[in-house]
Amino acid sequence: MIRALIASFASLALAACATIPTAETDSEQPVTVRIVGINDFHGNLLPRKMSSSAGELSPGAGRYDVPVGGAAVLATAVSELRAQNEYSMVVSAGDLISASPLVSSYFLDEPAIGVMNRIGLDFNAVGNHEFDRGWHELLRMQNGGCEVNTMRTPCAVENPFTGAEFQFLSANVVRDDGGELFPGYGIKRFGSGADAVAVAVIGLSLKDVPLLVSPSGLEGLNFGDEADAINALVPKAIADGADAVIVAIHQGFDVDGYYRVGDSCAGNMGPLDSILKRLDPRVDVVISGHTHREYVCDYAQFDPSRHFLVTSAGYGSGMVTDIALTIDPKAGDVVAETAENVLVQSDDPAFRQFTPDPEIAAYVARYQAASKSAEERPAGKLLGEALKGDGIESPLGELIADAQLAATRGEGAQIAFMNDGGVRADLVPAADGTVTFGQIYAVQPFGNVLETFDMTGAQIKTVLEQQYAEPNDPNYLQVSEGFHYTLDLTAQPGSRVSGMTLDGEALDPAKTYRVTISNFLQGGGDRFAEFTKAKDPVIGATDLDAFEAYLDSEGGRAVPAQDRVTIIR
Known part of the structure; x- marks a missing residue:
């Protein structure tokens, strides 16, 4: 019909x-x-x-x-x-x-x-x-x-x-x-x-x-x-x-x-x-x-x-x-x-x-009422607003990556990656810099667990190329302090990443590095298939616990500058 x-x-x-009129008793209506x-x-x-x-x-x-x-x-x-x-x-x-x-x-x-x-x-x-x-x-x-x-x-x-x-x-x-x-x-x-x-x-x-x-x-x-x-x-x-x-x-x-x-x-x-x-x-x-x-x-x-x-x-x-x-x-x-x-x-x-x-x-x-005490509890201090952003580098995403690196240094971690989609809200401190548990919970509500494992320099490059596994729908990774690379958006997918350095030294494709990510990423989430090849990861704290511990520092944490990725457009 x-x-x-x-x-x-x-x-x-x-x-x-x-x-629109409704029928009452007439089945023809x-x-x-x-x-x-x-x-x-x-x-x-x-x-x-x-x-x-x-x-x-x-x-x-x-x-x-x-x-x-x-x-x-x-x-x-x-x-x-x-x-x-x-x-x-x-x-x-x-x-x-x-x-x-x-x-x-x-x-x-x-x-x-x-x-x-x-x-x-x-x-x-x-x-x-x-x-x-x-x-x-x-x-x-x-x-x-x-x-x-x-x-x-x-x-x-x-x-x-x-x-x-x-x-x-x-x-x-x-x-x-x-x-x-x-x-x-x-x-x-x-x-x-x-x-x-x-x-x-x-x-x-x-x-x-x-x-x-x-x-x-x-x-x-x-x-x-x-x-x-x-x-x-x-x-x-x-x-x-x-x-x-x-x-x-x-x-x-x-x-x-x-x-x-x-x-x-x-x-x-x-x-x-x-x-x-x-x-x-x-x-x-x-x-x-x-x-x-x-x-x-x-x-x-x-x-x-x-x-x-x-x-x-x-x-x-x-x-x-x-x-x-x-x-x-x-x-x-x-x-x-x-x-x-x-x-x-x-x-x-x-x-x-x-x-x-x-x-x-x-x-x-x-x-x-039941959540009030947890929501209002101070969780640390931040020296400025940390926003999600909508580009390749996210101030808040990089702050979280830094927190995850700090939490797993004891496991030998050298680099940490944070998926952009896992950052759910901006983090805006009070006038004195205080952020509450409720605020950081809104940023990371999933309760993911950190995992640290070995990856070669070549595998790390593959991971960064996989940000563009779907060219029209990229999934960005936020990188921790000390790591830098160049991203050429004019190049073809698979050939966009170059110039990777760690603490100023070029990454060796054959050398092994200790990398920290969430269990979500390690399972291949957000199309990062290369992470699934990790063997025998060391399981660490939850992402939220790591973030709170990082913010709970004397004097407060500064928001990272967006200078870890050199972009060619």
Whole structure:
């Protein structure tokens, strides 16, 4: 059936799109199901400041500079959007947990699960960060309990932890024995008799999760092709009675905005497009994530055979996507779709305001109180701001590399490397230079362990060349003090690195050096395959402990100058 496909990214000041009438008793009339889409929540239980970018999200949209998100405001936004129609559901496209602020991460993201239970989440497609603590811990998130799978103690506030009341989905993840980790899809049914409709959600991760997560936590799992997994389940879901099919996938576009006729959802917009081009045309909506972008894309404008919307609501519940599917129960098909991203905030009257939910606020306050002493504890001093940066050299990344080198000097370490993607927040000290444990935890929330081992000069060059294993998506390594090299961006990948020196002396390709990295990198994370060849590494402290020890120095630590890489452009 040809559907009247409508995609709107209207002014964020508006309450919602025009509501499509719903059926009541007449089976000849369509039924509207309201879907609230979220993605990349990352345990953001508290509001955070967010400003609109220089480019407006849509014509006529106002500028905003307000605290957004937070569990209490999110709960109200979800409730009010769901209330637009009798039938509704909430779907997450992954990274619900991990890489989280201390108030959630310190407690293994148990409160993030608790919040989503209270909000009424129905399905969550597991992202890459769901696997940060290993898949056994992820099963605990689903099933509950107090089994110890990490270096932190579970059930510190709620004992026992009861687990998720919603369903995790992982259509492309298979265990070595052939069994599923989680179901590939779920169905929610509404109404009865001739008026009954059903919406299926197929949920899945990136096939590249093993490149983004420590391999030790993925042992026994296999990650398959995303489009193949989706296409295998669409006919099964339809045979199971689904009138509409939603895909929740933890992959996304690289550009913000609503794409109009003449623009493109393809090309340099990211790997999601290569998946969408292969999808079964019976898919109705794709709720995406991972890239932390905000968009509503009418994909039929670029591929008329595929009539689906592609949405993403950015990061950390600063927005949610308000989706309406109008279904003809007699034909068992979607006849219209709308989608709009809605700002989640309570402060600015120029935009729709959502009053914080007091029950959710009280729940979060329990965890705030429990984490307060750890969060406020002084962890050291810093002589200036250490920022993540967005280039080849990161002041904060190099500071962390220096800390990891200092922590492993006793193991003979001479060089340390820090992956840029593992630096999660800027580090800005107080007026007297003090930084707190909460601040450094926000910088390094993963609890990785340091490993020191031998590498030849030739292997170190290979590692640095692997920063450009994907030329259009480089993964930068921050280097420790005393190490220097030249990076020629005009050269071909594989021939960009030269002039490597350590303490002023040229690195000998045949000589062995002692190198320190995290266990994430040693397992080949961020596409650094050469690190996996390390033999018999010496295991050291956690990255966070090493960083705190380094900052806890008399007089405070200076922020490194960005002079360790000579760049030829």
